[in-house]
Every structure is written in C-alpha cells, then in structure tokens.
Amino acid sequence: MLRVGDIALKNPVVLAPMAGVCNPAFRLIAKEFGAGLVCAEMVSDKAILQKNEKSLQMLFVDEREKPLSLQIFGGDRQTLVEAAKVVDQQTNADIIDINMGCPVPKITKCDAGAKWLLDPNKIYEMVAAVVDAVQKPVTVKMRMGWDEEHIYAVRNAQAVERAGGKAVAVHGRTRVQMYEGTADWDIIRQVKESVGIPVIGNGDVKTPQDAKRLLETTGADGVMIGRAALGNPWMLYRTVQYLETGELAADPTPREKFDVCMLHLDRLIALKGERVAVREMRKHVAWYVKGIKGATKIKDQINQFDSRDEIKHVLYSFVEELEAREAVEVI
Ligand SMILES: Cc1cc2nc3c(=O)[nH]c(=O)nc-3n(C[C@H](O)[C@H](O)[C@H](O)COP(=O)(O)O)c2cc1C
Known part of the structure; x- marks a missing residue:
C-alpha cells in the first residue's frame, strides 16, 4: 500500500x-x-x-x-x-x-x-x-x-x-x-x-x-x-x-460523458458563480467531447457558450440526435 x-x-x-x-x-x-x-x-x-x-x-x-x-x-x-x-x-x-x-x-x-x-x-x-x-x-x-x-x-x-x-x-x-x-x-x-x-x-x-x-x-x-x-x-x-x-471497463457513452460534464459544471458554478464557471468550462467541454464522433459541431460553438443552460442544451441535443441515429442503424 x-x-x-x-x-x-x-x-x-x-x-x-x-x-x-x-x-x-x-x-x-x-x-x-x-x-x-x-x-x-x-x-x-x-x-x-x-x-x-x-x-x-x-x-x-x-x-x-x-x-x-x-x-x-x-x-x-x-x-x-x-x-x-x-x-x-x-x-x-x-x-x-x-x-x-x-x-x-x-x-x-x-x-x-x-x-x-x-x-x-x-x-x-x-x-x-x-x-x-x-x-x-x-x-x-x-x-x-x-x-x-x-x-x-x-x-x-x-x-x-x-x-x-x-x-x-x-x-x-x-x-x-x-x-x-x-x-x-x-x-x-x-x-x-x-x-x-x-x-x-x-x-x-x-x-x-x-x-x-x-x-x-x-x-x-x-x-x-x-x-x-x-x-x-x-x-x-x-x-x-x-x-x-486485470479487467478493462468499457469506455463511457457520450451521454455518460455529458452527465459528468454537467456535474462538473454545476460544481464549478457552486464554487465560482455561473459567469466564471461557464468560461472556465469551455476548455473542459472540449476535453469531454474529444473522441466523440461528430462532436466538432459542439467544438465550433464552445467559445460562444455563456450560460449553463446553453451548454446543457447543446450537449443534450447532440446526444439525442446521435442516439436517434444509432437506434435507426440498429433497426
Ligand atoms: C494544464 C496543465 C496544468 C499543469 N499544472 C501543473 C501544476 O500546477 N503543478 C505541477 O506540478 N504540474 C503541473 N502540470 C504537469 C502535470 O502535473 C504532469 O506532470 C504532466 O502533465 C505530465 O503528466 P501527463 O503526461 O499524465 O499529463 C500541469 C499539466 C497540465 C497539462
């Protein structure tokens, strides 16, 4: 130990x-x-x-x-x-x-x-x-x-x-x-x-x-x-x-990533207030979306984020679209 x-x-x-x-x-x-x-x-x-x-x-x-x-x-x-x-x-x-x-x-x-x-x-x-x-x-x-x-x-x-x-x-x-x-x-x-x-x-x-x-x-x-x-x-x-x-857990799904991203943002807001937290969160959002297919769409909007709700809206609209597409592919 x-x-x-x-x-x-x-x-x-x-x-x-x-x-x-x-x-x-x-x-x-x-x-x-x-x-x-x-x-x-x-x-x-x-x-x-x-x-x-x-x-x-x-x-x-x-x-x-x-x-x-x-x-x-x-x-x-x-x-x-x-x-x-x-x-x-x-x-x-x-x-x-x-x-x-x-x-x-x-x-x-x-x-x-x-x-x-x-x-x-x-x-x-x-x-x-x-x-x-x-x-x-x-x-x-x-x-x-x-x-x-x-x-x-x-x-x-x-x-x-x-x-x-x-x-x-x-x-x-x-x-x-x-x-x-x-x-x-x-x-x-x-x-x-x-x-x-x-x-x-x-x-x-x-x-x-x-x-x-x-x-x-x-x-x-x-x-x-x-x-x-x-x-x-x-x-x-x-x-x-x-x-x-010795077991390798699965990578998180995009939705799991965004849930934690929002938790992170909410904790930052509690710490620093919404204005500062949202600015600081921009770089984190870029990191959270890294590796998610099609997420350049989110990255392009990051520098304009200026409220919690906007970040939430962008992330979850993206993931809903993604999940809907994946559901269609499965059918
Ligand atoms: C954004 C960023 C900030 C860092 N700030 C510190 C710091 O405050 N103190 C420190 O000792 N090292 C700092 N580092 C160095 C990291 O602790 C670490 O030594 C380095 O990133 C190498 O590890 P990694 O390859 O796992 O990233 C920082 C690294 C990064 C990327």
Missing part, C-alpha cells in the same frame, strides 16, 4: 496537479472516480502570504476530497516556509507538495518550479526548511532535469529524502522539453532504485495498460495521471479497476 508519511492511500493512482484544472470541482469528481490521491493546482507562496483572494480560495479543501495534496511553489526560502505554515495550520490538506517541475518562464525566472532542478543543495535546504516548519508530510514533484545535460533526478530525489521529504513524484521530461517528446520512464526506475521514500511515476500514462506498465517496469509505488484524465475521469476509474482486477 502506498503511504505518504502517515497518510495511507487506498490505491496507487494519483491525479496530477494541474493549474486551472484541479480545483475542488474536478478533484471531487476524480475522487469519486476512485483516485487514491488527488493533487490541487499549484499556488504561489507569495500570493498566499499577500492574502491574494483567488489564491486563498485555492486553499479550500472539501472534506470529501481527502486525502489531498496541496502544492505550493516559490523561489525564496522564507516565503516558501511561511506559506507552507499557512497550508499546514489553516487548511484541510493532508500533504504539502512543493513544485519543482513547472517549466514556464514566469515561474522559473523567480527561481521557482523547475529552476531548482539545477541545484540539489538548494533542494535540500528548501525542503528541509519546510519539513522543519510543518507537521504535515512534505513531498516534491519534479521533472527529471533542466535539460539533457543536467539530468539530476537521482541526486535531486536523494536530496529530498535526506531533507525529510516523504515521497517524490517524477515526471520523465526535462524543463527544456516542456511537453514535447516522450516521457523517459527509465529515469523513474533509477530514482526508485536510489531512494527509500515512495516514488510516484508520471508522464504519458494514456491508458490503464500504460499505468500497469509504468508500475511494473519502474518499480514505482504510485502512478500519476494528468492529461489523460482531462474530460475523462473514467481513466482514473478504469486504471484503478485494471490494476486491481
């Missing part, structure tokens, strides 16, 4: 932290679809300390989502530690995760995110300072290195362990790769062989079979799924089931 400090997870399937996606609305769905652990979107240490309203809202954790990992990022020791204390003392999160993988320049130029990957000593110091200041288990999510010439994943993970980190998630890409190329799972294996703390493998897990292969070939203790769960929380459920029983 995968344990992070004293937090026991019911299975090794982890929803990856994703900015702009992993808020309580989606995380709760991921949890209901069986994920053993859900990760929240990254929050800036400085924004927490400045009491930025949006960032403080990002610290909200619904009891039903637990266990949950809340991720912070930052480049300065003092602000990172102070923000970690806020998460430790004032939130319902179970785990404090530190972002050491974000590749975007806005983050790395502040010496945060993937910038740390170049300096195992900094990793040690920063993680140790956070661990000393909090009660909750501290984990780190990292890319395998900055670029091809600086792949320090093993040294970096060992620094995390020495500093008292309770688990490390490894995305098998460099910062320079952004999301190009394919994730290198062998580096996950190398990290697993070099540390005693749990290792969670991440990158390009697109199917339940991929998840099994990652766990088997790397020896990792957990598997983290990001993009494959977008608009497709069934990926989490099907992976958990496949790992437990």
